[in-house]
Amino acid sequence: xxxxxxxxxxxQFKGETVIPKLNLTIREGSFTVLVGPSGCGKTTxxxxxAGLERQTSGDILIDGACVNDVEPGKRDVAMVFQNYALYPxxxxxxxxxxxxxxxxxxxxxxxxxxxxxxxxxxxTPYLDKKPQSLSGGQRQRVALARAMxxxxxxxxxxxxxxxxxxxxxxxxxxxxxxxxxxxGATFVYVTHDQTExxxxxxxxxxxxxxxxxxxxxxxxxxxxxxxxxxARFIGTPPMxxxxxxLLPNLGTEGEGRAEYVGFRxxxxxxxxxxxxxxxxxxxxxxxxxxxxxxxxEHVYQLRTTAGxxxxxxxLRPYAGGDFATAVVPHDRLYFFDGEGRRLRNLRAASRPExxxxxxx
Amino acid sequence: xxxxxxxxxxVFATGRGAGRPAAARFRAALDAALRIANIVCMLLLVCVxxxxxxxxxxxxxxxxxxxxxxxxxxxPDRPVWSNYADAWNSGPFPKYFLNSLIVxxxxxxxxxxxxxxxxxxxxxxxxxxxxxxxxxxxxxxxxPPQLIFLPVYLMLSDWKLLNTHFALILPFxxxxxxxxxxxxxxxxTAGELIEAARLDNAPEWKIMIRIMAPLARPVLATFxxxxxxxxxxxxxxxxxxxxxxxxxxxxxxxxxIRETEGTATWNVLMAANVMLAVPVLxxxxxxxxxIIRAFVYSGIK
Amino acid sequence: xxxxxxxxxPYAMIAPALAVFSLFYLYPIGYMIHLSFHEWNFISPEKTxxxxxxxxxxxxxxxxxxxxxxxxxxxxxxxxxxTGTALPLALWLNRKSGFHAFVQGAIFSPHIISLVSVSLLWxxxxxxxxxxxxxxxxxxxxxxxxxxxxxxxxxxxxxxVAVWKNLxxxxxxxxxxxxxxxPELLEAAALDRSKPWTTFRRIILPMLSxxxxxxxxxxxxxxxxxxxxxxxxxQGGPVHSTNTLVYYIYEYGFRYxxxxxxxxxxxxxxxxxxTLTLGYFxxxxxxxxxxx
Numbered sequence: 001x002x003x004x005x006x007x008x009x010x011x012q013f014k015g016e017t018v019i020p021k022l023n024l025t026i027r028e029g030s031f032t033v034l035v036g037p038s039g040c041g042k043t044t045x046x047x048x049x050a051g052l053e054r055q056t057s058g059d060i061l062i063d064g065a066c067v068n069d070v071e072p073g074k075r076d077v078a079m080v081f082q083n084y085a086l087y088p089x090x091x092x093x094x095x096x097x098x099x100x101x102x103x104x105x106x107x108x109x110x111x112x113x114x115x116x117x118x119x120x121x122x123x124t125p126y127l128d129k130k131p132q133s134l135s136g137g138q139r140q141r142v143a144l145a146r147a148m149x150x151x152x153x154x155x156x157x158x159x160x161x162x163x164x165x166x167x168x169x170x171x172x173x174x175x176x177x178x179x180x181x182x183x184g185a186t187f188v189y190v191t192h193d194q195t196e197x198x199x200x201x202x203x204x205x206x207x208x209x210x211x212x213x214x215x216x217x218x219x220x221x222x223x224x225x226x227x228x229x230x231a232r233f234i235g236t237p238p239m240x241x242x243x244x245x246l247l248p249n250l251g252t253e254g255e256g257r258a259e260y261v262g263f264r265x266x267x268x269x270x271x272x273x274x275x276x277x278x279x280x281x282x283x284x285x286x287x288x289x290x291x292x293x294x295x296x297e298h299v300y301q302l303r304t305t306a307g308x309x310x311x312x313x314x315l316r317p318y319a320g321g322d323f324a325t326a327v328v329p330h331d332r333l334y335f336f337d338g339e340g341r342r343l344r345n346l347r348a349a350s351r352p353e354x355x356x357x358x359x360x
Numbered sequence: 361x362x363x364x365x366x367x368x369x370x371v372f373a374t375g376r377g378a379g380r381p382a383a384a385r386f387r388a389a390l391d392a393a394l395r396i397a398n399i400v401c402m403l404l405l406v407c408v409x410x411x412x413x414x415x416x417x418x419x420x421x422x423x424x425x426x427x428x429x430x431x432x433x434x435x436p437d438r439p440v441w442s443n444y445a446d447a448w449n450s451g452p453f454p455k456y457f458l459n460s461l462i463v464x465x466x467x468x469x470x471x472x473x474x475x476x477x478x479x480x481x482x483x484x485x486x487x488x489x490x491x492x493x494x495x496x497x498x499x500x501x502x503x504p505p506q507l508i509f510l511p512v513y514l515m516l517s518d519w520k521l522l523n524t525h526f527a528l529i530l531p532f533x534x535x536x537x538x539x540x541x542x543x544x545x546x547x548x549t550a551g552e553l554i555e556a557a558r559l560d561n562a563p564e565w566k567i568m569i570r571i572m573a574p575l576a577r578p579v580l581a582t583f584x585x586x587x588x589x590x591x592x593x594x595x596x597x598x599x600x601x602x603x604x605x606x607x608x609x610x611x612x613x614x615x616x617i618r619e620t621e622g623t624a625t626w627n628v629l630m631a632a633n634v635m636l637a638v639p640v641l642x643x644x645x646x647x648x649x650x651i652i653r654a655f656v657y658s659g660i661k
Numbered sequence: 662x663x664x665x666x667x668x669x670x671p672y673a674m675i676a677p678a679l680a681v682f683s684l685f686y687l688y689p690i691g692y693m694i695h696l697s698f699h700e701w702n703f704i705s706p707e708k709t710x711x712x713x714x715x716x717x718x719x720x721x722x723x724x725x726x727x728x729x730x731x732x733x734x735x736x737x738x739x740x741x742x743x744t745g746t747a748l749p750l751a752l753w754l755n756r757k758s759g760f761h762a763f764v765q766g767a768i769f770s771p772h773i774i775s776l777v778s779v780s781l782l783w784x785x786x787x788x789x790x791x792x793x794x795x796x797x798x799x800x801x802x803x804x805x806x807x808x809x810x811x812x813x814x815x816x817x818x819x820x821x822v823a824v825w826k827n828l829x830x831x832x833x834x835x836x837x838x839x840x841x842x843x844p845e846l847l848e849a850a851a852l853d854r855s856k857p858w859t860t861f862r863r864i865i866l867p868m869l870s871x872x873x874x875x876x877x878x879x880x881x882x883x884x885x886x887x888x889x890x891x892x893x894x895x896q897g898g899p900v901h902s903t904n905t906l907v908y909y910i911y912e913y914g915f916r917y918x919x920x921x922x923x924x925x926x927x928x929x930x931x932x933x934x935x936t937l938t939l940g941y942f943x944x945x946x947x948x949x950x951x952x953x
Contacts, residue, residue, distance in 0.1 A: 050555075050559060052555050052558065052559075071558070071561075072555075072558045072559050073558055073559055073560060073561030073562070074561065077559065078559065079555075079556070079559050081552045081555070081556060082552070083550065083552055085550065085552035085553050085555065085556035086556075087553065087556075087557070087570075087571055088575065089570075089571070089574035089575065090570075098557070098560050098562065098570075099559070099560035099561055099562075102560055102561040102562050102563070102566070103561055146556075146560075150560075399760075402754070402760070402764045405750075405764060405767075405768065406763075406764055406767040406768075408768075408825075409767045409768050409770060409771060409825075409829070410767060411793075412782055412783070412786055412793075412825075413770075413782075415782075415785075415786065415793050416782050416785075419785065427791060428790075428791050429791065430790065430791050430795070430796065430799070431796040431799050431800065432791060432792075432793055432796045473677070474677040474678040474681060475678060477674035477675070477677070477678075478674060478675045478677070478678040478679070480674060481670075481671040481672075481674035481675050482675070484671075485670070485671040487668075487671045487672070490671070493675060493679065496679070496682065496687070497678065497679070497682060499687075500682045500686040500687065502882075502934065502935070502938040503686045503690065504882070504886055504934070506886040506888055506907045506930075507690075507886070507927060507930055507931055507934060508685070508686060508689040508690060508693065508927075509910075509911075510693060510696075510910060510914045510920070510923055510924060510927055511688075511689035511690075511692040511693045511696065511924070511927075512685055512689050513914070514692070514696075514703075514920070515688075515689065515692070530681070530685065531681070531685040533677075533681045534677065534678040534681035534682060536682065539678060564670065589773055592775075593773075593774065593775035593776065593777075594775075595775060595776055595777045595889050595892075595893075596888055596889055599892070600911070600915070611775045611776075611777040611778075612777075614777055614778075614781070615777050615780075615781070615893055618781075618893075626785050626788070626791075629781055629785070630781075630782075630785060632781075633778050633781050633782060636774075636775060636777065636778050637774045637775065637778040637782075640773060640774050640775070641770060641773075641774060644766070644770060644773050645766060645770075648762070648766045648769075649762075651773060652765075652766070652769055652833055655769075655772065655773065655830065655833075656830070656833050656834050656837050
């Protein structure tokens with residue numbers, strides 16, 4: 001178990017700044033997921049923690065000790081690579097014990113460790129096979145076993161599930177969560193897939209262009225995003241964001257001036273175009289352009305004068321015609337300023353009559 | 361050669377000739393004739409390369425008078441195996457053979473020892489002067505032994521190394537070609553593997569020997585074939601660097617038979633030549649694909 | 662390597678190879694240039710500085726001029742025949758069947774045996790009295806030819822041997838080049854109803870040009886350095902008709918012990934080989950082909 005601190009970390013590549021200034025604390029024993037679109041600096045951050053890349057400036061601390069000048073092999077971290085990086089000329093056993101050998105662990109001890117680990121990950125029958133003859137899931141397990149056998153303080157996982165097929169990926173997710181619970185070590189996990197992040201992490205760090213947009217627990221990110229980027233990055237379909245100036249019947253009270261308003265597709269309700277909208281919510285009328293049914297949930301795309309938005313209905317599909325009104329309760333609206341910052345102190349207020357007629 | 365492929369034609373012919381069976385049959389016959397002609401031409405081509413070797417073997421089994429018949433016969437009246445014994449006994453052949461073996465394998469071992477670390481360093485590290493040093497290595501690729509034998513001879517003579525195995529081995533103790541090939545292969549190895557090894561606390565030499573070199577095994581094998589055969593066959597360098605039997609190699613020994621046995625004893629000479637060439641040819645046909653690849657490698661990429 | 666500081670590690674790894682190259686390739690070049698300005702018989706302790714004397718002597722020497730001419734003639738003929746024949750052969754033999762592999766192996770086989778074998782074999786094949794070649798010609802009612810023994814045909818005979826030895830290599834390299842052409846290109850051409858000749862000229866040849874270029878250079882450089890066949894088959898004769906550069910250097914160095922003179926000839930060979938390789942890389946960097 002270890003806590004990781006990144007203090008004022010800057011990374012430049014050939015004069016280009018990839019990470020301007022990063023301050024991040026990864027709590028001990030947490031399952032922290034770094035998530036963001038490709039090129040957001042999440043993998044670079046991960047590699048700097050592992051010691052595979054050196055930060056241009058700033059400090060990295062593991063358990064309070066500065067590891068800037070510590071070789072990757074001596075940081076007490078283990079890594080699972082995207083393509084597993086199994087040594088192709090070694091058997092499963094040799095792969096797993098390679099790190100132990102390099103640390104001078106005696107043979108007896110090594111054998112015991114390998115045996116124990118292989119039982120945990122179900123690899124015992126494959127110990128003397130070469131990686132080429134294993135399936136994707138088995139290779140994944142070897143990569144995990146190789147990391148686990150060293151009993152590291154920190155596990156680093158770089159998109160470890162991206163090469164598996166969809167079904168196996170879901171299965172491995174639960175296995176990894178289970179593993180984290182059992183080992184109690186700190187997990188740092190990188191992915192670009194927000195569903196994966198939400199389902200696995202107990203703490204999620206959303207990154208964008210080398211900066212941390214928000215670091216919080218999954219539901220906190222979902223319910224209470226700090227900014228437009230996080231709001232739109234988390235959730236499928238993403239949060240609908242409409243410019244305030246196209247919604248003349250929506251007013252605000254409180255501090256600040258909102259430029260954008262957002263709502264989640266699942267918080268809106270679709271009513272037939274002819275029905276009277278309730279007064280305690282935002283009503284946007286438009287025409288349905290796509291309907292997508294996934295059985296338990298139904299997603300509609302609605303074209304309105306303020307822009308296109310998604311609406312998600314559960315269990316019962318919307319039965320009305322193509323003209324419909326989406327209604328969102330006022331307390332489910334999120335307001336953002338021109339820079340995309342969340343305005344938490346703003347509340348919605350209906351602006352009565354004259355303007356309301358303008359929306360159709 | 362898709363456009364000129366002959367077997368595309370029958371399809372065309374049957375499609376069109378359904379109503380004209382005679383024409384279709386003619387087409388098919390023409391096709392078959394062309395195919396046979398093609399094969400005959402290829403066999404003739406093979407003859408151009410096989411007949412000289414056959415002639416060599418035939419001569420090696422003739423008596424001296426038989427070699428002096430014109431026009432020549434292909435089959436000797438009675439095979440004379442003693443030509444081989446005569447050839448073998450005309451010089452210290454076990455010694456030549458041993459020398460060839462020592463020189464060719466000595467070169468190969470030293471080459472492996474020098475090119476693996478060098479290629480690894482060029483592929484893995486960034487360091488000041490890397491481009492310049494690599495350019496220097498590549499420059500020697502263009503300097504053939506025929507260009508520098510005279511000064512090297514003088515140097516080796518100063519060091520009293522002429523007529524030793526060192527004179528035949530040391531100048532080839534490294535290979536720019538090998539470094540080039542191997543570096544290319546190292547560059548293609550996934551960086552993740554090296555990083556995994558670094559996280560596994562592996563020292564640099566272990567990454568090189570245990571992970572990178574095994575992955576480059578096909579390239580190393582290719583290079584080894586090329587290097588061994590080339591130096592086994594080499595005549596020029598041993599000729600220049602030796603003046604007595606102490607380090608002379610097989611090709612020199614065979615060429616020397618001409619001086620000891622006289623120029624006209626073609627039957628003995630060809631027997632010696634069979635001993636020199638046939639093992640290599642047999643090895644070639646046994647591992648044709650690999651050997652061709654070893655020699656052609658430099659041609660692609 | 663534990664004792665070597667980290668920053669010096671790459672240098673330490675390159676050092677052995679570099680030592681070999683410097684000692685046996687780079688330094689000798691300088692030494693040879695140095696020697697070419699001196700007169701020395703290899704035995705006397707003194708080297709006499711003669712400036713450009715060796716070069717002047719050489720360029721007024723009729724034999725040397727003939728040597729240059731022979732080298733050029735031999736090279737041009739060998740390259741033209743060995744690469745010019747290889748391309749149609751490659752087009753013909755480029756198929757992946759067992760029989761084709763056998764034919765390819767057969768024509769490649771001379772390339773892997775020693776030049777000593779080849780030279781001895783062809784000396785006998787070209788024997789003016791009892792050789793097989795004259796036997797075959799006799800069968801057609803031609804000959805007998807004197808081959809290596811006639812100043813008029815000796816050089817050409819050596820060219821034939823060189824072509825016989827190198828043709829297979831060139832053909833196989835061409836085939837490798839042909840096989841690296843993406844088949845979709847040829848299929849696209851076929852769909853565009855391109856005639857075979859047009860396909861060859863507009864697609865195959867341009868895609869093959871780096872290979873062609875590589876082969877021409879390799880053959881050029883190799884032919885300029887021809888030695889073994891000459892040393893074994895003709896010793897430069899008859900009357901200097903097959904004397905070429907490397908053999909000339911060899912004779913002046915090891916038979917006449919005129920080290921300075923031999924070195925000067927070596928420098929000339931260096932200039933020729935250097936120009937060819939530099940030209941090759943120059944053109945290569947300008948890229949001979951590649952898509953558009």
